[in-house]
Amino acid sequence: MWENLKEFASTFFVTGDPLIYGADVSIALTMVAIVFVLTKYKKWGWLWREWLTTVDHKRIGIMYLIASLLMLFRGGVDALLMRLQLAFPNVEFLHSDHYNAIFTTHGTIMILFMAMPMMFGLFNMVVPLQLGARDVAYPFLNAVSFWLFMFGAMLFNLSFVIGGSPDAGWLSYPPLSQNDFSPGPGQNFWIWGIQISGIGSLATGINFIVTILKMRAPGMKLSNMPLFSWSVLSSSIMIIFAFPILTVTIALLFLDRFAGAHFFTMGGGGNPMMYLNLIWMWGHPEVYIVVVPAFGIFSEVVATFSKKTIFGYKSMVWALMSIAVASFFTWAHHFFTMGTSASVIVFFAISTMVIAIPTGVKIFNWLFTMFRGRISFKQPMLWTIAFIPCFVVGGATGVMLAVAPADYQYHNSYFLIAHFHQVLIGGVVFGYLAGIYYWWPKLFGFKLDEKLGKWGFWFWNIGFYVCFMPQYALGFMGMTRRYYTYGWDRGWADLNLISTVGAFLMGIGFIFQVWQIAYSIKHGERDTTGDPWNARTLEWSIPSPAPFYNFAVVPTVKGADDWWLTKEAKANGTYKEEPAQLEPIHMPKNSGIPFIMSIFWFLVGFGFTFGWVWIAVIGFIGVALCMWARSFQYDTDYYVPVEEVRSTEASLGRVY
Amino acid sequence: MTNHHDHAHGAHDHEHGHEEHEQLKVLGFWIFVVTDCILFGSLFATYAVLMNSYAGGPTGKELFELPGIIASTFILLTSSFTSGLAVLAMNKGKVKEMISWLAVTAVLGLAFVVLEINEFTHLVHEGATMATSAFWSAFFTLVGTHGLHVSVGLFWMVALMIQLKRRGITPVTRRKVTNLSLYWHFLDVVWIFLFTVVYLMGVM
Ligand code: HEM
Numbered sequence A: 001m002w003e004n005l006k007e008f009a010s011t012f013f014v015t016g017d018p019l020i021y022g023a024d025v026s027i028a029l030t031m032v033a034i035v036f037v038l039t040k041y042k043k044w045g046w047l048w049r050e051w052l053t054t055v056d057h058k059r060i061g062i063m064y065l066i067a068s069l070l071m072l073f074r075g076g077v078d079a080l081l082m083r084l085q086l087a088f089p090n091v092e093f094l095h096s097d098h099y100n101a102i103f104t105t106h107g108t109i110m111i112l113f114m115a116m117p118m119m120f121g122l123f124n125m126v127v128p129l130q131l132g133a134r135d136v137a138y139p140f141l142n143a144v145s146f147w148l149f150m151f152g153a154m155l156f157n158l159s160f161v162i163g164g165s166p167d168a169g170w171l172s173y174p175p176l177s178q179n180d181f182s183p184g185p186g187q188n189f190w191i192w193g194i195q196i197s198g199i200g201s202l203a204t205g206i207n208f209i210v211t212i213l214k215m216r217a218p219g220m221k222l223s224n225m226p227l228f229s230w231s232v233l234s235s236s237i238m239i240i241f242a243f244p245i246l247t248v249t250i251a252l253l254f255l256d257r258f259a260g261a262h263f264f265t266m267g268g269g270g271n272p273m274m275y276l277n278l279i280w281m282w283g284h285p286e287v288y289i290v291v292v293p294a295f296g297i298f299s300e301v302v303a304t305f306s307k308k309t310i311f312g313y314k315s316m317v318w319a320l321m322s323i324a325v326a327s328f329f330t331w332a333h334h335f336f337t338m339g340t341s342a343s344v345i346v347f348f349a350i351s352t353m354v355i356a357i358p359t360g361v362k363i364f365n366w367l368f369t370m371f372r373g374r375i376s377f378k379q380p381m382l383w384t385i386a387f388i389p390c391f392v393v394g395g396a397t398g399v400m401l402a403v404a405p406a407d408y409q410y411h412n413s414y415f416l417i418a419h420f421h422q423v424l425i426g427g428v429v430f431g432y433l434a435g436i437y438y439w440w441p442k443l444f445g446f447k448l449d450e451k452l453g454k455w456g457f458w459f460w461n462i463g464f465y466v467c468f469m470p471q472y473a474l475g476f477m478g479m480t481r482r483y484y485t486y487g488w489d490r491g492w493a494d495l496n497l498i499s500t501v502g503a504f505l506m507g508i509g510f511i512f513q514v515w516q517i518a519y520s521i522k523h524g525e526r527d528t529t530g531d532p533w534n535a536r537t538l539e540w541s542i543p544s545p546a547p548f549y550n551f552a553v554v555p556t557v558k559g560a561d562d563w564w565l566t567k568e569a570k571a572n573g574t575y576k577e578e579p580a581q582l583e584p585i586h587m588p589k590n591s592g593i594p595f596i597m598s599i600f601w602f603l604v605g606f607g608f609t610f611g612w613v614w615i616a617v618i619g620f621i622g623v624a625l626c627m628w629a630r631s632f633q634y635d636t637d638y639y640v641p642v643e644e645v646r647s648t649e650a651s652l653g654r655v656y
Numbered sequence B: 001m002t003n004h005h006d007h008a009h010g011a012h013d014h015e016h017g018h019e020e021h022e023q024l025k026v027l028g029f030w031i032f033v034v035t036d037c038i039l040f041g042s043l044f045a046t047y048a049v050l051m052n053s054y055a056g057g058p059t060g061k062e063l064f065e066l067p068g069i070i071a072s073t074f075i076l077l078t079s080s081f082t083s084g085l086a087v088l089a090m091n092k093g094k095v096k097e098m099i100s101w102l103a104v105t106a107v108l109g110l111a112f113v114v115l116e117i118n119e120f121t122h123l124v125h126e127g128a129t130m131a132t133s134a135f136w137s138a139f140f141t142l143v144g145t146h147g148l149h150v151s152v153g154l155f156w157m158v159a160l161m162i163q164l165k166r167r168g169i170t171p172v173t174r175r176k177v178t179n180l181s182l183y184w185h186f187l188d189v190v191w192i193f194l195f196t197v198v199y200l201m202g203v204m
């Protein structure tokens, strides 16, 4: 018995590496600390009532934000480990298989558990406020989405200390990801972590499409909806078309591994190439799914900080929507070099280049908006300005990659690595940071410190170029991606060292940002006006932090940049004060079901990961019971009485 | 569409607010159906790619038994029809009749699932499993996913019948039944494709 247990533990827990022992200890300590603090300050009830069961989109947004920042940290540590390994030739800091695991988890976490939740956080923090709505269309489903993401991410992260990490790359190409080459549970962690959170993403896509189409304040036509909401619509449409493909693809991969099916195997009639087609039919739109909301953010920020209406609103909308369509016709550029007919290659090469057109249109619109504007260089604007050259270069190298014959040269080289980090960091990360800085006061009621923020900004930016510019050169010099070590004879040493230094500069930038948040919680400038940036859209017309029902009185919208119009009218005396009539507000009730149901999903994933089907069965039964219970709940909302609205508003400095 | 803020506090308006919200949920369900279409689309595409990858194993032509499949097709189509009758009864406000039609639908749906399980066991006995060849992997996954959808629908239908019994026809139950019948018709359409692409083309 004892022997069996020992043997079990030695395969179940990952051992033999100081990094992993370190992680074990820090996980244990964090758990103990959390339990201790919650118990000491009697906060369990508060945690449950205010957060774990909440259906308030703003709180869900905040939870997404916290989770994604933690994941940025984890993915960033992975990145630094890799860069350390590559800093000098012949380093033996990481074993080759450990290196494989780290680039796999880094890529997966950054895209699926950092960028996606940060994006959903921004959706949740902003969209209903911008539309003049009191919530998203399906608040309960929104909570389900969040908890599915959270438990999916936890399952994935667990692989580091239990069972072993996936190591077949962030897209898990077969045959590498099949049983023959990846026998352990690592690949299953990858499959189930993504599958569970992916279901949540799909639901979020549906939720925001309906929210945007149906929940806009009276008078807000689609044709004068703020551009961030447009970008969310575009992104959500891509989600609902792309994510079912992902669901199917990884379900089939799982069947191959678990049930001996032959979808993508080398033998049995399977077709590994089909996996590549399927995964990129999701994967390419996926990168646009995460970058398009950043375009929306830039549009808001540029207009606000240049004190001008956005230039070319219509062409912006057109550009956002055409990217949504075009992104589905480019996937094959990811395997030009694997050999297909010339006409297929030409089609995909051209359709890839076509996407540069709407993107270029947008960049010009932003520049024209800034032109002759009174620009104020606050944090959101800084990141926006830094984004523009970065994305232009990243876009240009992307077009270079799309030139099929040239791709035979760059394919899978560090040129590619530099390109996609340039668009992912310069586009997505910079964009979301701009958005977070911009909307932070609305959610938390204070601004983030400018001075610390500037330090963070410069470290990130300089670090970025120091890190990735040398990699373009390394690509030309023949260094291919996923190299784990190299010899002096290659002549890559200097550039790699520089690149590593750059990565650490970015790491310092991140530390400044963490410091900035901690510092600003205490000392940050409080926002008493609700409109700290003198902005243009509806979310700035209510107090900060926004009360849980958002709008005491739902506004009637008169045109684009409605809040700006109101302010102008007030300034020149043409504003007609309409008697505001407070009414009871209809709100959804909190529910514990999303949280509990996601725990059961976690069990499903965990059971299948280790092939312990009975755990998965318990999980499925639990999920079904939760759905059943929800179906029988009828009393799911309530009314906030007028007196309560009035006193809440009064405490926020508004009188009705 | 009326604005949500310009109706006041009375019980009547409360109902009204709900009704609007129920319509919202129908729209969301339509979009969900779109995503499900893409899910099945991907599975059909996979099936099409692997349709001739028998890897030396048995072919569909050898093992499919059309009469049984035609019977299940007939059963499923009928159940779609009876679920339509349930909605008609709902529109006339007849709860009892509605529940009975839903019960008939459920029984037919169950029969369909049982027949499918039967077919699968038969195939396994004949030596065709998920692991036999890429063709059979694709077959079991595509047909099985549809069967799973039908089973989930049954589970849902039972829940709704209980709710209808307890609460009668309200805006909420009305919306739920509308969504369910939409789902059920959708599964019917998927099955017709399945029947054509998998079975008819398979034995041809
Ligand atoms: C913060 C600074 C970052 C650094 C220093 C960094 C560094 C790296 C390195 C060294 C690799 C491995 C390349 C190879 O295996 O040859 C890599 C791969 C990758 N990175 Fe990053 N990265 C960073 C941020 C990001 C971000 C923000 C994203 C996405 C939003 C991202 C997505 C990826 C992906 C998808 C891969 C490919 C993984 C694979 O090969 O399977 N990275 N990164």
Ligand SMILES: [Cu+2]
Binding pocket: A283, A284, A330, A331, A333, A334
């Ligand atoms: Cu692509």
